[in-house]
Amino acid sequence: MSDHTLDKLPGGFKGMATDMGSDQTVFKGVNWGKAMMWIFLLSDTFIFSCFLISYMKVRASVVDEWPYPSEVFALNFMGVPVPLLLIAIMTFVLITSSGTMALAVKYGYERNRKMCGWLILATALGGLTFVGMQAFEWSKLIHEGVRPWTNPFGAPQFGSFFFMITGFHGTHVSIGVIFLFIFARKTFRGDFDAGKRGFFTSMKSDYVAIEIMGLYWHFVDLVWVFIFAFFYLW
Amino acid sequence: MSDDFYKNKTSIEAQPSRTISDSSGSVSDIDYVKPAEVSDQDLYHGHSFITKWIFCQDAKVIGIQYTLTAVFTGIIGLILSWLMRLQLGFPELVPFITAEHYYQFVTMHGMIMVVYFLTALFLGGFGNYLIPLMTGARDMVFPYVNMVSYWMFFVAVLVLMASFFVPGGPTGSGWTLYPPQAILEGTPGSGAGIILMLVSLALFVVGFTMGGLNYVITILQARTRGMTLMRMPLTVWGIFTATVLALLAFPALFVSVIMMSLDRILGTSFFMPTILQAGEILEYGGGSPVLFQHLFWFFGHPEVYIVALPAFGIVSDLISVHSRKNIFGYRMMVWAIVAIGALSFFVWAHHMYVSGMNPWFGFFFATTTLIIAVPTALKVYNWVLTLWRGNIRMTTVMLFCLGFIVTFVNGGITGIFLGNVIVDIPLSDTYFVVAHFHMVMGIAPLMVIFGAIYHWFPLVTGRLLDEKLGKWHFWFSFLGAYSIYFPMHYLGFIGVPRRYFEMYDSPYITSAVGLNQSITIAALIVGLSQFIFIFNIVKSLRMGKPAGKNPWKANSLEWQTPNVPPAHGNWGDKLPVVYRWPYDFNVPGAKEDYIPQTTPPSEVLEAKVEKT
Amino acid sequence: MSETQKAQTTTHKIGIYLWIWGLLFVLSFCSYMVDWFQFQGLVRWTLIVTFMLLKAGLIMAFFMHLFWERYALVNVLLWPMTAIACFITLMAAEGKYTVFTRLFYFFVGG
Numbered sequence: 001m002s003d004h005t006l007d008k009l010p011g012g013f014k015g016m017a018t019d020m021g022s023d024q025t026v027f028k029g030v031n032w033g034k035a036m037m038w039i040f041l042l043s044d045t046f047i048f049s050c051f052l053i054s055y056m057k058v059r060a061s062v063v064d065e066w067p068y069p070s071e072v073f074a075l076n077f078m079g080v081p082v083p084l085l086l087i088a089i090m091t092f093v094l095i096t097s098s099g100t101m102a103l104a105v106k107y108g109y110e111r112n113r114k115m116c117g118w119l120i121l122a123t124a125l126g127g128l129t130f131v132g133m134q135a136f137e138w139s140k141l142i143h144e145g146v147r148p149w150t151n152p153f154g155a156p157q158f159g160s161f162f163f164m165i166t167g168f169h170g171t172h173v174s175i176g177v178i179f180l181f182i183f184a185r186k187t188f189r190g191d192f193d194a195g196k197r198g199f200f201t202s203m204k205s206d207y208v209a210i211e212i213m214g215l216y217w218h219f220v221d222l223v224w225v226f227i228f229a230f231f232y233l234w
Numbered sequence: 235m236s237d238d239f240y241k242n243k244t245s246i247e248a249q250p251s252r253t254i255s256d257s258s259g260s261v262s263d264i265d266y267v268k269p270a271e272v273s274d275q276d277l278y279h280g281h282s283f284i285t286k287w288i289f290c291q292d293a294k295v296i297g298i299q300y301t302l303t304a305v306f307t308g309i310i311g312l313i314l315s316w317l318m319r320l321q322l323g324f325p326e327l328v329p330f331i332t333a334e335h336y337y338q339f340v341t342m343h344g345m346i347m348v349v350y351f352l353t354a355l356f357l358g359g360f361g362n363y364l365i366p367l368m369t370g371a372r373d374m375v376f377p378y379v380n381m382v383s384y385w386m387f388f389v390a391v392l393v394l395m396a397s398f399f400v401p402g403g404p405t406g407s408g409w410t411l412y413p414p415q416a417i418l419e420g421t422p423g424s425g426a427g428i429i430l431m432l433v434s435l436a437l438f439v440v441g442f443t444m445g446g447l448n449y450v451i452t453i454l455q456a457r458t459r460g461m462t463l464m465r466m467p468l469t470v471w472g473i474f475t476a477t478v479l480a481l482l483a484f485p486a487l488f489v490s491v492i493m494m495s496l497d498r499i500l501g502t503s504f505f506m507p508t509i510l511q512a513g514e515i516l517e518y519g520g521g522s523p524v525l526f527q528h529l530f531w532f533f534g535h536p537e538v539y540i541v542a543l544p545a546f547g548i549v550s551d552l553i554s555v556h557s558r559k560n561i562f563g564y565r566m567m568v569w570a571i572v573a574i575g576a577l578s579f580f581v582w583a584h585h586m587y588v589s590g591m592n593p594w595f596g597f598f599f600a601t602t603t604l605i606i607a608v609p610t611a612l613k614v615y616n617w618v619l620t621l622w623r624g625n626i627r628m629t630t631v632m633l634f635c636l637g638f639i640v641t642f643v644n645g646g647i648t649g650i651f652l653g654n655v656i657v658d659i660p661l662s663d664t665y666f667v668v669a670h671f672h673m674v675m676g677i678a679p680l681m682v683i684f685g686a687i688y689h690w691f692p693l694v695t696g697r698l699l700d701e702k703l704g705k706w707h708f709w710f711s712f713l714g715a716y717s718i719y720f721p722m723h724y725l726g727f728i729g730v731p732r733r734y735f736e737m738y739d740s741p742y743i744t745s746a747v748g749l750n751q752s753i754t755i756a757a758l759i760v761g762l763s764q765f766i767f768i769f770n771i772v773k774s775l776r777m778g779k780p781a782g783k784n785p786w787k788a789n790s791l792e793w794q795t796p797n798v799p800p801a802h803g804n805w806g807d808k809l810p811v812v813y814r815w816p817y818d819f820n821v822p823g824a825k826e827d828y829i830p831q832t833t834p835p836s837e838v839l840e841a842k843v844e845k846t
Numbered sequence: 847m848s849e850t851q852k853a854q855t856t857t858h859k860i861g862i863y864l865w866i867w868g869l870l871f872v873l874s875f876c877s878y879m880v881d882w883f884q885f886q887g888l889v890r891w892t893l894i895v896t897f898m899l900l901k902a903g904l905i906m907a908f909f910m911h912l913f914w915e916r917y918a919l920v921n922v923l924l925w926p927m928t929a930i931a932c933f934i935t936l937m938a939a940e941g942k943y944t945v946f947t948r949l950f951y952f953f954v955g956g
Contacts, residue, residue, distance in 0.1 A: 009916075013917060015917050016917040016918045020918060021266060021462060021464070022462060023267070023457060023459060023461050023465075023812070024270070024455075024457050024458070024461065024902050025457070027454065027916065027922075028916055028918075030915075030919065031894075032375040032376070032451055035454065036447045036451045037483060038919065039447055039450055040443070043446075044485075045930075046485035046486070046930065047488060049486040049930045049934075050485055050489035050490075050529060052491065052527065053930075054489065054525060056934070056937060056941065057522060057525050057937040057940060058520075060938065061520075061941045061944035061948070062945070063948050063952065081769050083876065083881060083882070084881055088878050092874065093875065095871065098868040099870075102908075102909045106863070109857050110857055141812045147523040148496065148502045149503070149517065149951035156502070156520060157503060157520055158522065160496065162889055164502075171901055175938060192570050202278050202378070203278075204276065213911075214910075215751055218906075218910045221905060221909075222902055222905050223900050225901045228533075228877070228878065229897070230607055231878060233877060234894060378912060482926055524940065524944065525937075528933075528937065579929035580932055583936075591943070592936075595939075595940075619879075
């Protein structure tokens with residue numbers, strides 16, 4: 001959502017130098033909570049990067065054979081094993097939920113309570129579906145003998161990294177879903193319009209909170225893009 | 235300074251306080267400052283005892299909570315060091331200290347001092363108290379999360395202390411927690427001890443992320459009118475850069491802690507290779523211990539700069555105020571802090587030259603390590619040049635600053651020895667390394683902490699600490715610390731290994747017995763002399779000389795609050811407006827030898843200030 | 847939390863979000879095809895990484911709004927990735943070195 005007062009400031013590199021040299025704020029027009037969320041996401045990016053880098057290093061180092069993800073994660077559709085089918089559906093669901101979230105932010109700023117609330121709910125349901133499918137995948141693999149400490153397909157680290165990385169990602173999605181349900185309720189009740197004070201923080205509610213939530217949700221989608229590429233496809 | 239300077243003939247004129255992006259005219263209005271971009275902060279006000287003193291959201295209270303908890307933890311670390319030194323110097327006196335105990339002391343002393351004492355004190359203690367005050371904010375940007383961050387730290391400390399009481403005791407793997415040994419039976423505390431350590435670290439990281447977000451965003455987004463980044467005191471720059479480092483480096487620690495916990499609890503093999511334990515083949519296999527080292531030091535090296543950079547920033551301000559002179563080369567000092575911070579992510583494996591990692595890495599990391607020495611040395615030159623021809627007040631604060639410079643130069647030079655791969659090979663894992671990091675990370679930042687407490691005690695309590703007691707404290711601490719660590723370099727040179735429980739009978743180590751004894755005696759004396767400091771604090775809290783407002787005649791904003799100590803909300807009804815940098819000391823033409831940041835140009839028209 | 851002044855914010859049209867969603871769908875489909883057609887070696891690696899970076903870029907630029915944010919924010923977020931890039935490069939080399947030492951000592955002996 002673009003702020004017209006910012007259009008008067010110079011853009012590009014010169015704008016960055018001006019912003020950094022000015023008083024009061026470096027990120028012009030950026031709400032404090034939004035700035036905090038961005039820096040938190042930067043830190044969280046480092047966490048997932050470290051997980052994926054460790055995965056890369058260990059996978060490169062093992063002498064045992066590494067299982068073929070397209071075989072391990074194939075789903076039986078009408079008797080035919082379709083490689084990565086479940087993962088493809090999960091990717092579709094998460095990206096769609098990202099889309100509904102972006103629309104929710106838009107309608108939030110337009111103060112269209114109903115559209116905003118329904119889109120937040122749609123996002124939450126998308127997230128819930130994703131977690132459900134992830135849980136199904138876990139149970140299927142556990143049934144086939146994959147454990148964090150060993151698996152019948154190849155190097156034991158395959159199971160370790162699978163459960164750890166998807167576990168962390170799934171936890172992030174679950175936390176997001178919980179907050180989305182809370183925000184959907186707040187939207188429908190009109191808390192953002194009224195600036196109602198939060199239960200824990202006692203701070204006034206505002207529609208920018210939905211944009212902040214949106215950033216977190218898109219981050220969760222972003223991490224999935226990387227996990228999908230490096231773990232399932234590679 | 236040229237003759238013209240002394241005859242007040244420089245061409246520097248008083249500058250109007252315009253910020254760069256201001257486009258409106260009005261040449262005659264030299265006091266113009268841009269209007270506020272955001273409305274005044276809507277603060278939470280606690281009304282009960284619990285919301286005012288326990289679960290308090292005021293950053294000043296949180297800062298004191300962090301300080302007290304960190305110092306308490308640090309005292310435990312200090313006692314552990316006495317036990318270690320007793321074992322090394324006079325093992326007959328302490329027969330109850332077994333080898334297992336010794337390794338546990340070594341581990342807990344290291345982890346406590348580096349993480350739970352120094353990091354918590356600099357970022358949580360000084361950061362929380364000083365950042366809002368020095369930037370002109372009323373509080374941190376998210377006080378609720380700030381409050382939660384302290385209690386996370388508190389719980390992390392409790393969990394860490396709990397590891398002393400579990401079966402097997404705390405972990406004895408060294409503060410570096412290297413696998414595979416850390417989770418195998420030969421190492422003390424490989425049961426519950428290591429698990430509690432890992433849980434405590436994870437909690438610490440979560441808490442410090444919450445706090446760190448507050449510090450960073452308050453500095454970037456909540457400064458008062460007129461406060462540009464280049465008008466912030468170096469204290470804020472040091473703590474800011476350290477916080478950025480913390481936010482980016484702690485993830486690597488968090489990841490390594492998670493993976494080691496899984497290796498221990500679930501039997502995964504992230505770090506565990508095929509291995510025998512007391513002759514029995516374990517179920518592990520395929521993992522990579524050196525990966526843990528890379529992850530740990532990717533965190534660990536920025537961590538030591540997280541400890542050092544706030545010290546650099548604070549000491550710059552202390553030197554400046556107590557020598558009545560602007561910090562020499564402020565702009566370059568800022569760039570040096572930022573450069574050191576950025577480079578610190580590219581030097582980590584200089585802790586791993588002898589680990590068996592890819593041998594080509596030594597070239598890369600030795601190069602980057604020597605490069606990072608350049609901005610660090612630049613800062614040392616600038617501190618010295620600030621003192622040069624300054625109006626130096628030999629207060630206790632200034633003595634500690636001088637002590638910092640001396641010990642930091644010493645420690646920094648030995649760092650150059652260790653940064654070179656070939657020289658590091660015989661010195662690695664000897665007492666040379668122990669002497670190096672204690673000088674540069676223990677003594678030097680500790681000198682700054684002491685100086686900072688003597689300096690800001692009048693602000694926090696309204697009373698001055700006793701100067702005579704302070705001087706005794708300084709001389710005991712400084713000379714004592716030198717007697718401990720200077721001879722230790724020699725021990726390292728002759729090859730005495732670190733993390734050894736006993737000094738054995740080999741000829742070269744027998745020659746070091748006397749040295750170990752003298753170091754132990756010095757350590758005990760220095761440790762005991764800290765009671766002078768504690769006595770000074772307790773006495774001055776009740777009977778110290780009332781300080782009044784701004785007793786050191788400093789320029790920075792924290793001294794300009796309407797109340798001393800500052801009240802909730804810091805500034806009363808009106809937020810301060812800033813017109814200059816905090817280093818306008820002894821400006822030619824000015825009436826006094828200092829010009830606070832809130833003084834508009836119209837009040838000091840004859841003063842020939844620099845454009846800042 | 848709502849410390850910015852009440853600015854007149856304009857929002858974007860729905861169309862742009864649908865376009866980006868569609869592009870993401872196409873790129874995901876292409877990624878999936880890499881596995882379906884069983885590309886191997888350098889081609890597989892390059893295609894996977896390219897599609898991944900394109901998707902990541904689209905999400906960051908349009909869904910997370912970075913395309914319209916000021917340059918200062920974008921730079922503050924992207925420059926720390928150089929530390930990650932350094933870590934990736936070095937750990938790739940370390941992985942290769944580890945497996946080399948294992949193969950050497952397990953099979954050649956030492």
